Amino acid sequence: LLTTDYPWIINHDHSKQKEIADWLTMEIRDFVSYISPSKEEIKERNDTIGRIRDAVNHFWNDANLHVFGSYATDLYLPGSDIDCVIISEKGDKDSRSSLYALANFLKKRGLATDIEVIAKARVPIIKFIDPRSKIHIDVSFERINGLEAAKLIREWLNDTPGLREITLIVKQFLHARRLNNVHTGGLGGFSIICLVFSFLQMHPRIISNEIDPMENLGVLLVEFFELYGKNFGYDDIAITTANGYPIYLPKSDWKGLQQLRSSFSLAIQDPGDATNNISRGSFNLRDIKKAFAGAFDLLTNRCFELDTASFKERIGKSVLGNVIKYRGKQR
Amino acid sequence: QCPHKWKKVYCTLCNSKRHARDRCPNIWRVYLLRDDSSQQQDDNNEKKQKLPIERIYCYNCGVNGHFGDDCPERRSSRVPNEDGSAFSGENLKEDMK
Numbered sequence: 409l410l411t412t413d414y415p416w417i418i419n420h421d422h423s424k425q426k427e428i429a430d431w432l433t434m435e436i437r438d439f440v441s442y443i444s445p446s447k448e449e450i451k452e453r454n455d456t457i458g459r460i461r462d463a464v465n466h467f468w469n470d471a472n473l474h475v476f477g478s479y480a481t482d483l484y485l486p487g488s489d490i491d492c493v494i495i496s497e498k499g500d501k502d503s504r505s506s507l508y509a510l511a512n513f514l515k516k517r518g519l520a521t522d523i524e525v526i527a528k529a530r531v532p533i534i535k536f537i538d539p540r541s542k543i544h545i546d547v548s549f550e551r552i553n554g555l556e557a558a559k560l561i562r563e564w565l566n567d568t569p570g571l572r573e574i575t576l577i578v579k580q581f582l583h584a585r586r587l588n589n590v591h592t593g594g595l596g597g598f599s600i601i602c603l604v605f606s607f608l609q610m611h612p613r614i615i616s617n618e619i620d621p622m623e624n625l626g627v628l629l630v631e632f633f634e635l636y637g638k639n640f641g642y643d644d645i646a647i648t649t650a651n652g653y654p655i656y657l658p659k660s661d662w663k664g665l666q667q668l669r670s671s672f673s674l675a676i677q678d679p680g681d682a683t684n685n686i687s688r689g690s691f692n693l694r695d696i697k698k699a700f701a702g703a704f705d706l707l708t709n710r711c712f713e714l715d716t717a718s719f720k721e722r723i724g725k726s727v728l729g730n731v732i733k734y735r736g737k738q739r
Numbered sequence: 740q741c742p743h744k745w746k747k748v749y750c751t752l753c754n755s756k757r758h759a760r761d762r763c764p765n766i767w768r769v770y771l772l773r774d775d776s777s778q779q780q781d782d783n784n785e786k787k788q789k790l791p792i793e794r795i796y797c798y799n800c801g802v803n804g805h806f807g808d809d810c811p812e813r814r815s816s817r818v819p820n821e822d823g824s825a826f827s828g829e830n831l832k833e834d835m836k
Contacts, residue, residue, distance in 0.1 A: 610794060611825060620773055630768075635826065638816060638824070640798050
């Protein structure tokens with residue numbers, strides 16, 4: 409049996425491609441389809457949410473459960489958790505007592521194990537594991553901003569070919585380096601999407617309509633790491649999507665931008681609230697930028713190496729493997 | 740003084756003196772252009788002026804109208820950009836430059 413650290417290349421050899429950039433494009437597509445959920449996995453997720461939704465409706469008949477985050481935008485990696493929010497007619501389900509009441513109810517019904525009620529946080533949530541599917545669930549209360557963001561991201565995905573593919577690769581890249589957790593200063597999912605959206609929507613070859621991004625995912629991925637690892641002026645520039653498409657904004661022109669502990673910080677204007685910087689928690693920008701620059705060096709060095717290799721030496725090789733370090737279960 | 744002998748670097752692919760042939764960005768910076776030869780005749784003139792200046796922004800100073808590689812301001816990032824990046828006026832079709 410053939411084993412490899414890069415399972416997405418099994419039966420998908422592109423080593424005969426003339427251009428390394430095309431090889432990389434094909435490998436990106438292979439990886440994306442490899443990590444994309446199967447029909448069974450999608451059904452399991454939908455069934456899990458269905459069970460919790462029914463229970464919530466039963467417990468509070470004026471409330472409804474909605475999903476947002478990566479599950480709602482189809483940008484999740486295998487094993488990632490599901491974000492939900494409970495919204496009620498009266499808007500009174502965010503009290504501490506209702507958090508505990510719902511947690512107890514879910515436990516009694518056998519719908520939740522490993523329950524944590526985080527009532528004191530800025531955004532109070534219940535965290536638990538669905539015992540049947542083992543999926544991790546986060547439930548928040550009476551906040552619509554996550555739902556609005558998910559709706560906006562779905563529009564961006566519709567209008568921006570390549571956004572889904574590059575975002576999934578960058579997410580996996582940061583996940584492998586533990587740089588995707590906002591609690592430890594990493595980049596959150598929404599910030600990653602904004603960076604990729606802004607990169608694609610401002611790329612010279614894309615705004616001039618010269619290229620189809622789906623046919624150029626390889627070179628675009630390298631150039632994404634080039635922009636945010638080497639060139640982007642983090643000290644001076646903010647990203648905004650206020651006009652529907654992304655543009656840069658000198659930080660000095662952003663009224664209401666909160667002072668951060670360092671000028672070397674990422675600033676992305678929240679499309680739903682112009683005073684909010686959605687990446688203000690990503691305080692570990694130094695490591696994030698270094699990681700992006702490292703990815704650029706790894707990828708370009710790999711391209712130079714494979715460019716001089718013989719076709720025989722190239723067979724079965726991966727361009728992307730060392731960069732994304734996928735260490736998940738075999739799928 | 741540098742004890743090593745100065746080694747001349749020259750790229751036979753793009754004529755640059757900043758890298759050798761085997762490390763030329765042109766090895767990976769390759770675009771598969773749209774195949775719109777059939778459309779070209781109909782809207783050739785229209786396409787020429789299509790470059791939307793309102794979407795060109797500078798990664799270095801944030802101002803509209805030029806790309807980051809072409810910025811006259813002091814460089815904000817401390818990582819050098821020796822060979823140029825995607826965000827350059829050079830990275831456009833001839834008729835759009």
